[in-house]
Amino acid sequence: MVAPLSPIVQNNNSDYRDVGDGRQKVTGHMGRVAILLCTFNGERFLAQQLESIERQTYSHWVVVVSDDGSTDSTLELLREYAERWGDDKLSVRQGPGCGYAANFLAVTCDESIESDFYAWADQDDIWQENKLESALQRLQDVPLQIPSLYCGRTELIDEHGANIGLSPLFERPVGFANALVQSVGGGNTMVFNNAARQLFLRAGTGLDIVSHDWWAYLLVSGAGGRVSYDVCPTILYRQHDANLIGSTSGVRAQLKRVRMLFNGRFCGWNQRNITALESIRFQLNEESRMRLDLFQRARSSHGLARIIWLRRSGVYRQSLWGNLGLVLATMFNGI
Incomplete structure (x- = not known):
């Protein structure tokens, strides 16, 4: 169980400190982020994803993993990181076993998880170091009571990590009129505030949806919330045979x-x-x-x-x- 937070922090009082190799880390506090990571037999690439989360310039995060019944070494790997980071930084729970969309909805609607912001994560991607920082800089400008969703483009990589292009660049406005016939942002890019999370809770988990990311776009935009589409990629989206959802480019x-x-x-x-x-x-x-x-x-x-x-x-x-x-x-x- 993830401990409840103190009241949500609205002001940005962040500053930076050097962490070596020319990198800087955000030391201020824009609120805590619950990273909701769904896994299923992800031993092959999971460590790279976890390492990229650990390298985030914004460090006020916890990882909540919902595992959908892995039979490989995924759970063992997660235990190793929980021991290394501490149980207050990474926790693991059992998913519903009904597919990736249901898994993400279930962990998103788990009321024992309380946070200021929420970020979805896939098991086989790599986050750029400024992923959370970039998202929070946009989300923090939205009043707390307004549902807000951040998403964006991705840099595509193959199974060996080599760059193979970018996801499509969408230049028209985002909103409900677009969401009714198209999903523009992958769930692996999405970060949303607590007001958006409350929409998920009210909608519930017993829904036959196409995908959790399309549902997020429909739900937040349909409720009159704000959707921010970032044209600058902040994740490396891995393309491989086991992908459930592949690239939409080409x-x-x-x-x-x-x-x-x-x-x-x-x-x-x-x-x-x-x-x-x-x-x-x-x-x-x-x-x-x-x-x-x-x-x-x-x-x-x-x-x-x-x-x-x-x-x-x-x-x-x-x-x-x-x-x-x-x-x-x-x-x-x-x-």
Whole structure:
């Protein structure tokens, strides 16, 4: 169990100290961060992720691991780090065993974990040293009562750690109109404040969602919260055969997304998201409820009316090709 915190710190009184190799560490306090790390048979890369967390320039963090039934040496490795860091710095609990999205939702909604901010972490990535610091610098400017979510681009690496590119750069505004048809930030980049965490608690864990990161984008933006998209990558996102969710960059990935618009998969995802949103409709602000209703009308209409209602809903994807695909999918019952 993670001990409760003192009242949330709003002011930034951080300063820095040298830690060698030209690095500086934040010694002030912007609030504590609970890093929610979900694992499943992650022995191959987990140590590199933990080491990158330890090197963070912002050091007021704890790691809470939710393990989904690992049968390799993951738990042994976590015990070693708990002994090295201390139980007050790293704790491990058992996940629900229902997949990665359910695991992240379960640990996020565990009320025994109390913190000022929360960060999701995957077991096979590497965080750049300023990852938490960059996120908190954006989140701290938002009033405490307003749900706030930070996400961003990633630097892609292969299984050996070699750079292989960047995730797509999204330049259009982020918000609920975009979230209804697209997820822009990976969960491995996301950091959110306690007001956003309260939205997760009220929504609960018994939801059939597509992914926890898309749900976070929908939930925070739909409630009128603030979403901050960072164009500067702060994590190294590892691409390998065991990845559950891979990169969305490259021609092959774009063609795959276009196919999903027409094979019914995208339509199915939308329906799952809409069902989840309807279950927490009271948390959405008036504009988001109106936009959701218009989008549903577009989905249930026929012929040209589908395009008209889609346009009225105002939903959009981040790229020109993505929006063209959205219109075509709408014409052929693909939304």
